[in-house]
Amino acid sequence: MKPVEYYKDREQTYLKHLFLERYLETVAYHIGYSHKEFAYVDCFSGPWHTWDEELGDTSIRIALDRLNSVRNGLAQQKRYPTIRAIFVEKSAAAFASLEQALQEHRGDIKTLALPGTFEENIARILDQVGSTFAFFFVDPTGWSGFSMDNLRPILKRANGEVMINFMYDFINRFLGFQDAANEGSLDRCFGTKTWRSIREASDRESALVNLYMEQVRATGGFPYVTSSRILKPLQDRAYFHLIYATRNPKGVEEFRNVERKVVTAQENIRATAQREDREKRSGQPEFEFATDGPSSAFQAERSQQLRNAKMKIIELLQKRADTIRSASAPYSATAPRLEQ
Numbered sequence: 001m002k003p004v005e006y007y008k009d010r011e012q013t014y015l016k017h018l019f020l021e022r023y024l025e026t027v028a029y030h031i032g033y034s035h036k037e038f039a040y041v042d043c044f045s046g047p048w049h050t051w052d053e054e055l056g057d058t059s060i061r062i063a064l065d066r067l068n069s070v071r072n073g074l075a076q077q078k079r080y081p082t083i084r085a086i087f088v089e090k091s092a093a094a095f096a097s098l099e100q101a102l103q104e105h106r107g108d109i110k111t112l113a114l115p116g117t118f119e120e121n122i123a124r125i126l127d128q129v130g131s132t133f134a135f136f137f138v139d140p141t142g143w144s145g146f147s148m149d150n151l152r153p154i155l156k157r158a159n160g161e162v163m164i165n166f167m168y169d170f171i172n173r174f175l176g177f178q179d180a181a182n183e184g185s186l187d188r189c190f191g192t193k194t195w196r197s198i199r200e201a202s203d204r205e206s207a208l209v210n211l212y213m214e215q216v217r218a219t220g221g222f223p224y225v226t227s228s229r230i231l232k233p234l235q236d237r238a239y240f241h242l243i244y245a246t247r248n249p250k251g252v253e254e255f256r257n258v259e260r261k262v263v264t265a266q267e268n269i270r271a272t273a274q275r276e277d278r279e280k281r282s283g284q285p286e287f288e289f290a291t292d293g294p295s296s297a298f299q300a301e302r303s304q305q306l307r308n309a310k311m312k313i314i315e316l317l318q319k320r321a322d323t324i325r326s327a328s329a330p331y332s333a334t335a336p337r338l339e340q
């Protein structure tokens with residue numbers, strides 16, 4: 001993929017692409033090594049806001065290049081899976097560029113471009129992937145077009161994983177807007193009206209992201225759903241969250257390995273973007289120091305996540321203790337709880 005310089009003032013997109021590139025490589029390699037087929041589906045493919053004639057800064061080119069290199073790597077291991085990439089794009093102009101990019105692409109990846117909306121292409125996508133293991137990338141421009149009902153058949157597939165760009169910043173801006181059409185579209189996005197009670201929550205971001213993850217988990221019957229937060233380059237606030245759903249604990253491990261690399265890149269990129277912004281505003285150049293360990297925003301985020309993990313473990317242990325206690329209820333119905 002293109003270096004971060006190509007992504008000036010949209011560094012969050014670079015981080016999204018870095019995540020996609022690294023995770024796609026991992027999952028395609030693992031599946032390609034042990035299966036005859038692997039499919040990648042870019043449900044909202046673009047191209048979108050590209051600064052490169054060859055689309056090197058789009059998910060289309062990034063995925064094709066990475067899948068090709070995976071295929072070459074697997075061939076060296078004497079593994080020759082069929083690797084397919086399916087792209088869906090609604091805008092006619094963007095679709096024309098997509099088709100051209102696929103025609104010009106050299107490599108052994110089998111590609112298919114589907115014109116129209118994701119919603120109207122769901123049946124074709126499902127038909128194309130069949131029972132092949134598929135990785136779905138859902139990267140819309142806002143929150144329309146990917147209602148929980150639309151996602152359901154994709155999420156329910158037994159053989160696959162999904163990565164969704166949950167546009168938190170965008171959604172958050174419309175949360176308090178009490179208009180029936182706006183509320184209805186958010187109901188469809190979450191697949192529930194419960195988000196409405198989160199409007200006044202003290203930690204709205206966590207509450208919203210957790211609700212969305214829970215909806216993805218319940219809709220698809222996924223045992224594992226997790227997320228990674230991508231921050232705004234100049235502010236300590238989230239731009240979006242990448243939500244990841246899998247049926248395999250190994251997937252979570254790999255997702256976290258990729259996240260570790262992306263977080264390091266994010267820290268460096270944000271430090272540079274913030275220094276350049278200060279220089280622009282003050283007109284004074286600053287010395288370029290190597291970043292001095294993780295930022296305060298990163299440390300606060302990490303501490304919060306560790307607190308969440310601790311609470312989760314206590315909750316799980318408490319549940320387990322309650323199950324054991326109720327299983328032995330005939331003997332201990334009147335006995336006090338151990339901790340009392």
Ligand SMILES: C[S@@+](CC[C@H](N)C(=O)[O-])C[C@H]1O[C@@H](n2cnc3c(N)ncnc32)[C@H](O)[C@@H]1O
Nearest residue numbers: 044045046048058059090091117118139140145
């Ligand atoms: C955020 S851009 C995708 C960017 C791309 N994934 C990347 O990372 O380079 C979203 C794309 O989805 C297209 N789009 C919007 N609504 C859509 C829908 N309902 N179905 C399919 N494509 C849609 C837009 O035209 C736009 O090209």
